[in-house]
Amino acid sequence: MKGFWNLTSTFSLTLSILFLFGYSYEDVSAVPTTHLCRPEQREALLQFKNEFEVLNSSSSYYRCIYSGIKPHGKTESWMNSSDCCNWEGITCDAKSGEVIGIDLSCSYLGGRFHSNSSLQSLHSLNTLNLSRNGISGQIMSSIRNLSHLTSLDLSENVFSGFILSSIVDLSYLTFLDLSFNSCSGQIPSSIGNLSHLTYLNLNLNQISGKIPSSIGNLYNLAYLGLCGNNIVGEIPSSFGNLNQLTRLDVSLNRLNGSFPIALLNLTKLSSLELYENHFTGTIPHNITSLSKLTYFDASNNAFTGTLPSSLFTIPSIEYVRLSDNRFDGILEFGNISSPPKLQRLNVNRNNLRGPIPATISKFTNLVELHLSNYKTQGPVDFSIFSHLKWLKLLFISDLNTTTTIDLNDFLSYFKRLGLLDLSGNHVSVTNKSTISDSSSLYQLYLSGCGMTEFPEFVRNQHMLFLDISNNKIKGQVPGWLWTLPNLTYLNLSNNTFTDFEKPTTVLVSRLSSLNLLASNNNFTGKIPSFICDLSSVYILDLSNNNFSGLIPRCLGNFKRTLEVLNLRQNRLHGGLPENIFESLITLDVGHNQLTGKLPRTLIHSPYLEVLNVESNFINDTFPFWLSSLPQLKILVLRSNAFHGPVHHTSFPKLQIIDISHNHFNGAFPSHYFVKWSAMSSLGTIYEKPDLMYMGDSYYHDSVVLMNKGLEMKLERILKIYTALDFSGNKFEGEIARSIGLLKELHVLNLSNNAFTGHIPSSMGNLTALESLDVSQNQLSGEIPQALGSLSFLSYMNFSHNQLTGLVPGGTQFRRLNCTSFEDNKGLSGPSLDEICRDIHTPTPHELLESEEEEEEEEEEVLSWIAAVIGVIPGMAFGWVIGYILFSRKPEWFMNPFVRNKRRRSSTTTH
Known part of the structure; x- marks a missing residue:
C-alpha cells in the first residue's frame, strides 16, 4: 500500500511538473500550440534571409562588442521545416501567430536591401531592428507597406541615398534610428507628420540643407540627434515647441546664426550639444532657465563676449565645454550659493585673460579641468588647485605666466591625478624627487618647458604617456625608460640627445604597441638594436638625426604592428629591408644614401598611404605595380635615379605624386590620367580639425613640395590637398589631354622636360589649380584662353618655350612677372605689354x-x-x-x- 501511494504521488508530481513546464514554455515562446507560424510568413522570412549574405566583418564585430552585444549569425537557425516563431530574432503575436518583431542586429548581414523585399508582406510587423550589420543600398520604398511599425532601427549600416518620404508615411513610429549610414539629401518637411516619435536619430550621415521647421511638430520627442552631417542655416524657432525634449545634439554640422533663443523654452533639457558649428554672438546669461541642464557643449564655434557665468550656477550642471571659441575677458563663476556639482570644465583656447579665479576651489567635485591658453598675464598662485582632491585630468598648458612651476610641490596637491599637461610653461623638476612611488600619474606632458634635465622621478611612476619634446635636454636617453612595463607613448623630439643608454632589461609596452618619437636630436651611430627587443612598435620616428649604417632588418619583428616608420634626413645606406611592410601606413626614408631598387614586397602593404623615398640613390624603373595598393595617397620619388617610361596605370586614391628630378622619359598617351580618381573628385571632408589632416593625434605626415616656384614644407597634409610634379625629367610628346580631368589638382609642375605640341585647352577645367609651371619645354601654339578664368590660379610660368599668340587677359595673368613669359618670342597682346612695359624701370x-x-x-x-x-x-x-x-x-x-x-x-x- 505504501508503494502504491508512492507511485501515485510520483505520477501526480510528474503531471504537475509537465503542466508547469508546458505553461512556462507557452509563456516563453508567446505562441500557443494551436497557432504555429503561418506558412506564407515563414516563406517570406526565408526569402528575406536569402536576400543577404553572411559577412565576416570586423567593423560590425567591434561596433557590437563596444555595445555589449556578442555578434553571431542569427539567421543560421532559420530552417524551412521549423516553426518560424521559434527562430532567433523573431517575435510572434501570442494569439494570431503573426510575425510582429524582427531583431537581426549584429548578425553579420551584408548585401543590398531589395526594393521589393519580401518583408513588405509582413503586414503586422511593429518592430524592425537591422542595426550594426553591413547592409547597403537604398532603404526600400515599399517600407511604407509596414504601416504598423512603431520602431525602426537601421543604424550602423551602409545605407545610402535620400531619406525616403515613404519612411515618414509610417505614422505610428515612436522610434526611428538611421544613424551611422550614408543617407543624403535634405530632411523631408513631411517628417513633421510623425507626431508619435519620441526618439529620432539621424547622426553621422551625409544629410544636407536646412532643418525643416516642421520638426517643431514632434511634440513628444525626447531625443533628437542630427550630429555629424552637412546641415546649414539656423536652428528653427519652432524647436521651442519641443517641450518634452531631454537631449538635443546638432553638433558637427555647419549651422550658423546666434545662440538659438527658442531652446531656452526647453525646461526638461538635460543635454545640449552645439559643438563644431559656426554659431556666433554671445551665450545668453538667462541660460539658467534650463534648470535641469547637466551637459552643455558649445565648443569649436565662434561665440564671443564673456563666458556666461550664470551657467555655473545651474544646480544640476556637471559638464561644461566651451573651448575653441572667441570668448574674452575674465573667467568668472557667478554667485554660487551651494556646492556645485560641476565635474568637467573645458575653456581651452579662447581669449580669456586675467588671474585664475580663486573661487575655482569651490568646485571640489571637479574630475577634469581644461584651462590651456588662459592668459594669466602675471604670477599664478597654484595652491588654489590644492582643494580639487578628486581631480584626475588637468590641462593648464601655455598659461603665459611668469611663475615657475615646481613639479614636485605641484604634484603633492593631488592624490588621484592621472593626466597632467604643463606644456609651454616654466617647469622645474628636482631629480632628488619626493614624489610618491604610489602616485597615480600615468600621462605627463612637459613639451616646451625649458627643461635641461631628464625628469628622473618618472622611473617610479606607472607611466603610459610621456612627452618631453621641445626642451633643452642633452646627453643620453636613460636605459631605465625601457623597463617601464606600461609605456605606450614616448616623445623625445626636438632636444639635443646624443645617444641611447643601453638598457639591461627591456619590458616596455607589454600591454600595447609603443609610439617612439625621437626626431630632431643629435643621435649618431647605428640605430640602436635594443629597439628590436621591444614587445611591439606602432610609430618609430627617428628623422632628422645623424644615424648611419643600415636600416635594421630586425624591424621586421614589428611587421604586424609597425604603422609609421620615419627615418628621414639621416645618413643611412644600403637598401630597404624586404620584410617590414605588412602593416605600414607611412614609410618615409627620404634624404638618406639608400641604393638598390624599391622592394617588390611593398605590394603586400594594403594599408600604405604615404611612400617617400626622395633624395636617395635608388636606381629603378617606374613602380607601376604600386597602383595595386588600395590606400596609396602620397608617392614621392623625387631626386633619385629612376629611369625609363612612366607606364600607363591607375592610382585611384593618389593625391600627391612627385617624381621630379629623375631620368624618366617617353610620352604620355592622351588617356593617361583617366583613372586617377582622387585627383578628379575628392568631394567634401569632415570639418573637424583633427580629421582634416592625414595621420592621427600621435603623428602627422609631412611632405616638401615645389609650389609657386618655391620649396614649401607641409607640416600637416590636408586630406583635400593635391599636387602633381613631373618636372626635371626627359618626358616628350604632347601633354596628355586627360590631365584636364584632374579637377581637384592644386599644384601642377611639368617644367624642365621636352614636351612638344600645344598646351591642352582641357587645363581650363582645373578649377582648383593654384600653381602651374610648364617652363623650359618645347611647347608651341597659344596659351589657352580658358586659363584666364581659373580664379584660384595665382602662379604661372610659361618661360623658355616656343609659344605664340595672345596672352590671356584674365586678372591672374596681369599679376604675373614678365619673367613668366620670357624666351617666347611669339607671344603678344595687351596683357603682355602691361606686365612687361616696366621691365627696364631703373632702380x-x-x-x-x-x-x-x-x-x-x-x-x-x-x-x-x-x-x-x-x-x-x-x-x-x-x-x-x-x-x-x-x-x-x-x-x-x-x-x-x-x-x-x-x-x-x-x-x-x-
Whole structure:
C-alpha cells in the first residue's frame, strides 16, 4: 500500500511538473500550440534571409562588442521545416501567430536591401531592428507597406541615398534610428507628420540643407540627434515647441546664426550639444532657465563676449565645454550659493585673460579641468588647485605666466591625478624627487618647458604617456625608460640627445604597441638594436638625426604592428629591408644614401598611404605595380635615379605624386590620367580639425613640395590637398589631354622636360589649380584662353618655350612677372605689354646715374653750341677770303698732286 501511494504521488508530481513546464514554455515562446507560424510568413522570412549574405566583418564585430552585444549569425537557425516563431530574432503575436518583431542586429548581414523585399508582406510587423550589420543600398520604398511599425532601427549600416518620404508615411513610429549610414539629401518637411516619435536619430550621415521647421511638430520627442552631417542655416524657432525634449545634439554640422533663443523654452533639457558649428554672438546669461541642464557643449564655434557665468550656477550642471571659441575677458563663476556639482570644465583656447579665479576651489567635485591658453598675464598662485582632491585630468598648458612651476610641490596637491599637461610653461623638476612611488600619474606632458634635465622621478611612476619634446635636454636617453612595463607613448623630439643608454632589461609596452618619437636630436651611430627587443612598435620616428649604417632588418619583428616608420634626413645606406611592410601606413626614408631598387614586397602593404623615398640613390624603373595598393595617397620619388617610361596605370586614391628630378622619359598617351580618381573628385571632408589632416593625434605626415616656384614644407597634409610634379625629367610628346580631368589638382609642375605640341585647352577645367609651371619645354601654339578664368590660379610660368599668340587677359595673368613669359618670342597682346612695359624701370641708383649722365650730355651740347656760334663768323670770313684768292688761281690752291709735283721740280732745279 505504501508503494502504491508512492507511485501515485510520483505520477501526480510528474503531471504537475509537465503542466508547469508546458505553461512556462507557452509563456516563453508567446505562441500557443494551436497557432504555429503561418506558412506564407515563414516563406517570406526565408526569402528575406536569402536576400543577404553572411559577412565576416570586423567593423560590425567591434561596433557590437563596444555595445555589449556578442555578434553571431542569427539567421543560421532559420530552417524551412521549423516553426518560424521559434527562430532567433523573431517575435510572434501570442494569439494570431503573426510575425510582429524582427531583431537581426549584429548578425553579420551584408548585401543590398531589395526594393521589393519580401518583408513588405509582413503586414503586422511593429518592430524592425537591422542595426550594426553591413547592409547597403537604398532603404526600400515599399517600407511604407509596414504601416504598423512603431520602431525602426537601421543604424550602423551602409545605407545610402535620400531619406525616403515613404519612411515618414509610417505614422505610428515612436522610434526611428538611421544613424551611422550614408543617407543624403535634405530632411523631408513631411517628417513633421510623425507626431508619435519620441526618439529620432539621424547622426553621422551625409544629410544636407536646412532643418525643416516642421520638426517643431514632434511634440513628444525626447531625443533628437542630427550630429555629424552637412546641415546649414539656423536652428528653427519652432524647436521651442519641443517641450518634452531631454537631449538635443546638432553638433558637427555647419549651422550658423546666434545662440538659438527658442531652446531656452526647453525646461526638461538635460543635454545640449552645439559643438563644431559656426554659431556666433554671445551665450545668453538667462541660460539658467534650463534648470535641469547637466551637459552643455558649445565648443569649436565662434561665440564671443564673456563666458556666461550664470551657467555655473545651474544646480544640476556637471559638464561644461566651451573651448575653441572667441570668448574674452575674465573667467568668472557667478554667485554660487551651494556646492556645485560641476565635474568637467573645458575653456581651452579662447581669449580669456586675467588671474585664475580663486573661487575655482569651490568646485571640489571637479574630475577634469581644461584651462590651456588662459592668459594669466602675471604670477599664478597654484595652491588654489590644492582643494580639487578628486581631480584626475588637468590641462593648464601655455598659461603665459611668469611663475615657475615646481613639479614636485605641484604634484603633492593631488592624490588621484592621472593626466597632467604643463606644456609651454616654466617647469622645474628636482631629480632628488619626493614624489610618491604610489602616485597615480600615468600621462605627463612637459613639451616646451625649458627643461635641461631628464625628469628622473618618472622611473617610479606607472607611466603610459610621456612627452618631453621641445626642451633643452642633452646627453643620453636613460636605459631605465625601457623597463617601464606600461609605456605606450614616448616623445623625445626636438632636444639635443646624443645617444641611447643601453638598457639591461627591456619590458616596455607589454600591454600595447609603443609610439617612439625621437626626431630632431643629435643621435649618431647605428640605430640602436635594443629597439628590436621591444614587445611591439606602432610609430618609430627617428628623422632628422645623424644615424648611419643600415636600416635594421630586425624591424621586421614589428611587421604586424609597425604603422609609421620615419627615418628621414639621416645618413643611412644600403637598401630597404624586404620584410617590414605588412602593416605600414607611412614609410618615409627620404634624404638618406639608400641604393638598390624599391622592394617588390611593398605590394603586400594594403594599408600604405604615404611612400617617400626622395633624395636617395635608388636606381629603378617606374613602380607601376604600386597602383595595386588600395590606400596609396602620397608617392614621392623625387631626386633619385629612376629611369625609363612612366607606364600607363591607375592610382585611384593618389593625391600627391612627385617624381621630379629623375631620368624618366617617353610620352604620355592622351588617356593617361583617366583613372586617377582622387585627383578628379575628392568631394567634401569632415570639418573637424583633427580629421582634416592625414595621420592621427600621435603623428602627422609631412611632405616638401615645389609650389609657386618655391620649396614649401607641409607640416600637416590636408586630406583635400593635391599636387602633381613631373618636372626635371626627359618626358616628350604632347601633354596628355586627360590631365584636364584632374579637377581637384592644386599644384601642377611639368617644367624642365621636352614636351612638344600645344598646351591642352582641357587645363581650363582645373578649377582648383593654384600653381602651374610648364617652363623650359618645347611647347608651341597659344596659351589657352580658358586659363584666364581659373580664379584660384595665382602662379604661372610659361618661360623658355616656343609659344605664340595672345596672352590671356584674365586678372591672374596681369599679376604675373614678365619673367613668366620670357624666351617666347611669339607671344603678344595687351596683357603682355602691361606686365612687361616696366621691365627696364631703373632702380634709384640707376636713376641717379642716368640724371648725372643727362647733365653731362646737356653741358656737352651747350659747349658744342658755343663752339658752333664762334665758328660761324670765322667760316663766313674764310669764305670771303677764299673766294678772292680762288678767283686769282694761285699755284698752291691747285690740285695737291700738281702742287707737290711742282715743289719737287723746284727743289731739283736748285
